[in-house]
Amino acid sequence: MFKKVLIANRGEIAVRIIKACQELGVKTVAVYSEVDKNTPHVNLADEAVDLGDPAPIESYLNIPKIIESAQTIGADAIHPGYGFLAENPDFAQACEDRGIKFIGPTPRVISLMGDKIAAKKTMMKAGVPVIPGYHGVKQDNVSLIKEGKKIGFPLLVKAAAGGGGKGMRIVQSEEYLGESIESAKREAKSAFGDNTVFLEKYLDRPRHIEFQILADGYGNVIHLFERECSIQRRHQKIIEETPSPVMTPELRKKMGDAAVAVAEAAGYTNAGTVEFMVDGDLNFYFMEMNTRLQVEHPITEATTGIDLAKWQLRIASGGELTLKQKELYQRGHALECRVYAEDPSNGFLPSIGTLEKVEVPTGPNIRNDTGIETGMEVTPYYDPMLAKLVVSSEDRGETIRKTIWALSHYVVLGVTTNIPFLKRVLEHDEFMRGNITTHFIENHFKDWTIAKGGWLPVDAVIALAVYDSMHSRGDEIVRYKEADPHSPWKHVGRWRMGAGV
Amino acid sequence: MFINYEHENHVYNVTVERREKQYFIMYDNTEYTVEAEEIKPGYLKIKLGDRVIKCVITEGDKEKFVFVDGDVFNVKPVELTGVKKTKEKEGDLSSPISGKVVNVKVKNEDKVKKGDILMVIEAMKMEYLIRAPYDGKIKKVNFKEKDQIEIGEITVELTKK
Numbered sequence: 001m002f003k004k005v006l007i008a009n010r011g012e013i014a015v016r017i018i019k020a021c022q023e024l025g026v027k028t029v030a031v032y033s034e035v036d037k038n039t040p041h042v043n044l045a046d047e048a049v050d051l052g053d054p055a056p057i058e059s060y061l062n063i064p065k066i067i068e069s070a071q072t073i074g075a076d077a078i079h080p081g082y083g084f085l086a087e088n089p090d091f092a093q094a095c096e097d098r099g100i101k102f103i104g105p106t107p108r109v110i111s112l113m114g115d116k117i118a119a120k121k122t123m124m125k126a127g128v129p130v131i132p133g134y135h136g137v138k139q140d141n142v143s144l145i146k147e148g149k150k151i152g153f154p155l156l157v158k159a160a161a162g163g164g165g166k167g168m169r170i171v172q173s174e175e176y177l178g179e180s181i182e183s184a185k186r187e188a189k190s191a192f193g194d195n196t197v198f199l200e201k202y203l204d205r206p207r208h209i210e211f212q213i214l215a216d217g218y219g220n221v222i223h224l225f226e227r228e229c230s231i232q233r234r235h236q237k238i239i240e241e242t243p244s245p246v247m248t249p250e251l252r253k254k255m256g257d258a259a260v261a262v263a264e265a266a267g268y269t270n271a272g273t274v275e276f277m278v279d280g281d282l283n284f285y286f287m288e289m290n291t292r293l294q295v296e297h298p299i300t301e302a303t304t305g306i307d308l309a310k311w312q313l314r315i316a317s318g319g320e321l322t323l324k325q326k327e328l329y330q331r332g333h334a335l336e337c338r339v340y341a342e343d344p345s346n347g348f349l350p351s352i353g354t355l356e357k358v359e360v361p362t363g364p365n366i367r368n369d370t371g372i373e374t375g376m377e378v379t380p381y382y383d384p385m386l387a388k389l390v391v392s393s394e395d396r397g398e399t400i401r402k403t404i405w406a407l408s409h410y411v412v413l414g415v416t417t418n419i420p421f422l423k424r425v426l427e428h429d430e431f432m433r434g435n436i437t438t439h440f441i442e443n444h445f446k447d448w449t450i451a452k453g454g455w456l457p458v459d460a461v462i463a464l465a466v467y468d469s470m471h472s473r474g475d476e477i478v479r480y481k482e483a484d485p486h487s488p489w490k491h492v493g494r495w496r497m498g499a500g501v
Numbered sequence: 502m503f504i505n506y507e508h509e510n511h512v513y514n515v516t517v518e519r520r521e522k523q524y525f526i527m528y529d530n531t532e533y534t535v536e537a538e539e540i541k542p543g544y545l546k547i548k549l550g551d552r553v554i555k556c557v558i559t560e561g562d563k564e565k566f567v568f569v570d571g572d573v574f575n576v577k578p579v580e581l582t583g584v585k586k587t588k589e590k591e592g593d594l595s596s597p598i599s600g601k602v603v604n605v606k607v608k609n610e611d612k613v614k615k616g617d618i619l620m621v622i623e624a625m626k627m628e629y630l631i632r633a634p635y636d637g638k639i640k641k642v643n644f645k646e647k648d649q650i651e652i653g654e655i656t657v658e659l660t661k662k
Contacts, residue, residue: 356559356566357543408571413559420572456508458528460567460574463556465517465526466537466547467565468504468578 001317002026002077002101006070007045008091009081010060011371012387013293014041017079020309029075031066033059035379040371047073054381060084063091070100077101077316083383086292087114103316105269105291112266113289119266123286126265128258131277131285133200135160141181148177148199157181159188160196167191170202205280205437208232209244210290211259212300213272214311216321221263223256224300224308225330227273230436231425233348238418238441239425240296241335242303245396245434246282255284262289271297271312295338295388298367302334302392333399334392337407337422341384344421345449350384353377356414361406365392378415386412396434400426421448507577594631595653600624602648607657611639620644620656636662 004027007014018028018041030045033054042048049069051059059065061084070078078095080086080103089110095102104110113119120130134147148155148171157180159167167188169180181197189195212224228244229237243252259274266289273290297308306323315321341351355376360368370387372378378386391406393399407423425431428444437443506513518525526533535554537547547554557568567574604621607613613633620631620642640658644650 354561356561357557357568359557404571410571411557411568413557413566413568413573414561416575417573423571455511456506456513456574456576457569457572458533459554459556459569460572460576461506461513461515461528462526462533462535462547462549463545463554463558463567463569464506464565464576465504465515465528466524466535466545467539467558469502469517469519469524470537470539472502 001319002313004029004046004073004075005077005079005103005313006031006049006066006073006075007041007079007081008060008066008085009079009083010036010039010041010382011385012369013081013083013295013371015044015371016369017081017309018044020307020313021079024310024313026313029070029073031060031069033381035377035381039376040373049073054379056084056381060382063088063094066091067094067098067100070095071098075100077103077313079103079312080292082292082295087290089114101316103270103312105272106267109266109268110291113291116288119288120286122265123262126261128262128265128286129284131201131203131287133198135198139196141178144181144197144199145177148181149174151199151201154202154204156200156202157184157197158200159184159192159194160198161188161192161194167197203277203279203285206230206439207244207246207278207436208237208275208287208438209247209255209278209284210273210275210294211256212294212297212308213259213263213268213274214308214315214321214323215263215268215270215272216315217269217318218320220321221260221268222321222323222325222328223259223274224304224306224328226252226255227294227296227299228436229296230438231431231440232438233344233441237296238338238340239335239422240299241333241396241399242299243330243333245436246278248282251282251284258284258286262286270315271308295385296336298369298388298390299334299336299392302365302367302390303330303332304328305331332392332394333396334390335399335403336391337389337403337426338385338418339387339389339410339412339422340418341378341386341415342418343416344418344445348418350380351378351416352380353415355412357411358413359411360387360389361409363402363406366402366406367391372412386417397432400432421445424448505579507579508574512579594619594634594656594659596622596629596631596650596656597652598622598624598629599652600629600650602644602646602650603628605642605644605646607639607642609639609642612662613637613639613659619659622650622656631656633659635659638662 005021006029007017021028028045030042030048031051032042033051035054051065078100085091087110089107092102092107092110124130132151154170154172157169167184169184171177171180184197185195207230210227215221226244227240227242229240231239262274271293273294275287276284277287278284342348343351358372358374367390372386391403393402404426407419410419503516516527522536524535524537535547535549540546543557543559545556559566564575564577600622603623606618615633615635617633618630619633622629637659640660642657
């Protein structure tokens with residue numbers, strides 16, 4: 001095992017990894033930018049290195065500075081967490097070059113999976129289904145129509161330079177293909193100045209389901225079942241659960257085998273995640289592989305009892321993966337909610353400020369992975385995710401109810417968070433039924449705002465009045481004209497000044 | 502006690518009376534009688550009939566955050582309707598409201614102590630007290646009884662001791 005690990009990250013994931021190291025008796029080094037100086041991950045680690053300027057490129061993305069810090073302080077390994085440098089092959093290579101173990105797969109594998117088209121080709125060769133599509137250079141209508149017919153219908157025509165649904169057409173059948181290609185091209189040209197289009201099979205009721213992988217340096221590869229991650233906003237996951245409500249034992253076996261095949265085909269080592277799209281008829285297609293510990297890894301830990309962060313450390317230090325596929329099983333259900341400092345009623349825009357009060361819910365099978373505390377500043381420099389709430393229970397319904405309870409007791413005051421929004425999603429009938437797709441948020445919560453019609457609930461008004469009454473110094477505004485028999489103050493309790501608007 | 506709260510461009514008028522642990526709240530034509538205690542700073546447990554409201558309130562720089570049942574509301578206390586809120590700063594003797602001067606407690610050259618009442622201004626059937634922010638001597642009283650005073654106008658000029 002390593003002697004000392006530097007964690008090249010911040011926030012909840014740095015805290016998570018430091019704790020795993022501490023459990024294994026490994027010394028830890030945190031890094032921080034000057035705005036993160038007094039945050040939990042820094043305080044928890046044995047040592048900490050100041051990276052200076054808060055701009056990510058100067059701090060958490062600064063490869064030379066981080067490598068040099070690791071060398072100076074005598075760290076023999078670096079854990080990259082997720083985000084920042086976690087999937088940067090140059091960083092993994094730089095670690096290797098300086099004799100520091102990078103806790104993750106090899107630079108070659110990271111590069112391969114970073115190239116989405118090369119990755120898909122490798123997977124096709126390994127017999128793993130990928131979304132049929134055409135991403136070629138031939139852009140004349142005759143060629144595109146020919147390729148479109150090969151893919152089949154419904155299919156998606158999308159602008160290569162695309163975004164925001166512009167230059168995108170869903171084509172239901174062959175007779176509309178020609179005109180859809182032309183109109184998509186026109187729209188792409190005017191929106192992006194580039195009329196190149198791609199063709200892809202359109203997935204009806206698409207879900208995002210991924211499989212967790214562990215692989216060691218001795219050829220042992222296992223999967224730790226699926227995670228359903230369809231609930232997304234702006235293409236980022238906000239709620240994940242396992243098992244997936246649509247999973248069957250047969251499909252799980254097929255997808256799990258495919259995920260293992262993906263890892264084997266890539267020569268993968270350490271923890272990784274194979275992402276699939278699954279359509280309404282439960283056909284699945286390889287999308288990409290994430291060569292790191294995922295944000296949502298705790299739900300797998302909650303249902304398998306396996307500590308993924310510790311296995312990452314063991315595998316990276318040359319240990320053998322002693323877990324056997326046939327000995328693994330899922331128990332109960334687990335759900336993760338990502339708590340973001342953002343405003344769901346305002347386009348999920350990040351919110352910054354001081355955390356005036358933080359108190360997370362606790363109870364049986366409620367896990368909080370957080371990197372925040374009362375008094376901390378939420379700055380605009382980094383990802384607005386503050387914490388993860390991970391709840392597990394015996395079955396899906398009970399897990400949802402328990403999570404709703406936990407969210408109702410999750411206090412984060414000072415910045416706007418998505419907690420009320422998360423609660424509404426979980427309470428939604430279609431979510432309860434498990435009818436979820438990657439379009440769930442845009443279909444059901446398009447113009448959602450926190451207080452319908454802008455009204456404060458009566459409970460909040462009562463609470464405020466009680467609070468202010470308790471805390472008022474009481475002598476600044478006083479009643480007067482006690483002699484006036486018609487004074488409204490004589491009638492407090494049965495009288496109201498102005499309307500409640 | 503009469504309070505206005507502002508939330509999402511709506512103003513909420515509330516009156517609250519306290520008798521030990523009991524609070525009588527008038528809001529939107531309804532009276533709520535509750536029993537309340539502060540379990541720990543900012544954490545309230547409010548009994549309303551057979552219902553218990555548990556909430557957390559903290560004060561930010563300008564606003565209050567109210568946490569009730571997983572929802573958070575950002576509320577600003579506001580001055581009386583139609584009256585702009587003025588910034589309170591140390592030693593500010595400007596009128597916080599537009600109203601009528603109903604009582605002038607001091608005259609020129611008077612010596613006052615911090616906290617002494619200098620002037621009483623009435624607006625919307627409420628009195629607002631102008632207090633001495635520090636020990637000093639009255640340089641000039643700018644208004645007399647029954648004068649109309651506008652928001653922001655200097656009530657009394659006070660020389661710091």
